Amino acid sequence: MEVYKFGGASVSNANAVKNLVSIIQNTHKNNLLIVISAMGKMTNKLEELTNAYIFGQDNTYDLLEEIKAYHFIILNELFDDHSHPVFNDIANTFVEIEWLLDEEPNDAPDYIYDQIVSIGEILSTKIVAAYLNKEGISSTWVDARNFIKTDNSYKEGKVDWKKTAVEIEKHLVPLLEKSIAITQGFIGSTSENFTTTLGREGSDYSAAIFSSCLDAAALTIWKDVPGVLNADPKWFAKTERIPQLSYHDAIELTYYGATVIHPKTIKPLQNKNIPLYVRSFLDPAGEGTVINNGNNPLPVASFIFKVNQVLISIFPKDFSFIIEENLSDIFSLFHKHKVKVNTMLNSAISFSVSVDNDTEKIKNLIEDLSILYKVKYNNGLELVTIRYYNQETIERVTVDKDILLEVKSRHTCQIVMKDKGNIE
């Protein structure tokens, strides 16, 4: 029993869907669960639609039409026979959204968000399942909401692992003994069966939950890169594929911001010792990366860049030391404003952190901190994290940069920096 996960880029148009189907054909496995995200950038579009509806914008129905057109263009390319039942099925899925949009937006925004945005995955999986069947690969469409059970935290549903495991064991395991199944990433449901989502880019996490509860032999995430690379090709002209990576290093890299896999994906796999393969849907014969229990250090230093950072420095007003009480007070304010600390350093009379510049959140946080502390901040900064650093790698990334903060542990070095001469 194995699990495959395909993201939005791997189903962004008709040719991509055909490519996905050929991957399934070639690696033909019977006991396979395929977890799929919304097509292309449809989740962003559905977010726009949700906002337009909530704020009563004029373009609400235009956005809906745009989303519809996108899916029907793909359908028309995949199916010559327009009387195929999938056309009706997709049309009906949109009717449900139309009903919702015709009502006043009186429900909580996060609840509305989940009801609308979740259809991206419903649509993509219905289309892919129908096309697989048309191409002679018999497969069953299953609704992930019957399996992934969450609490009522809309937009960031917390998984109820016990209930989820029971449903999967009872109803999915027997089905997978007979057939390939296609299901959605990213979505789940509450105990009252209202749709929830697990947070943006959560399909990898869904695939890990399914893999864990199914005791899968492996999870493969199909991406548009040849595997896990030692840096994002956006930053470096030359990158290297890492053939094997430990769960530990994978968790560290994703925690610091490597976007190749969702950070929550690793833990459920590690707990059950399920290997995670990252492979390219553009080059399915390529070796990719395996993430498993090995404990070899990475063969090369890895770099993770985050831009648009704010460095916040906090000082007690009376020049007293930063002591435990201050720290717990400061951390509780970060927690209250849901601001994630990317790196931090404290000295006798100051505490500095680098955070993503989420303007509104940061403004409120600084206001709150300023009640008890003196606060200074610098924005427009870059944070680079180097895993398995050495002096050469540090020099390489800091050419023409002014360094504002440098934090080193045994294997990881983090540097907050700005282009030379640009410090405000």
Ligand code: ASP
């Ligand atoms: N479609 C969702 C998103 O774009 C989930 C995912 O792609 O993982 O956030």
Ligand code: MG
């Ligand atoms: Mg997506």
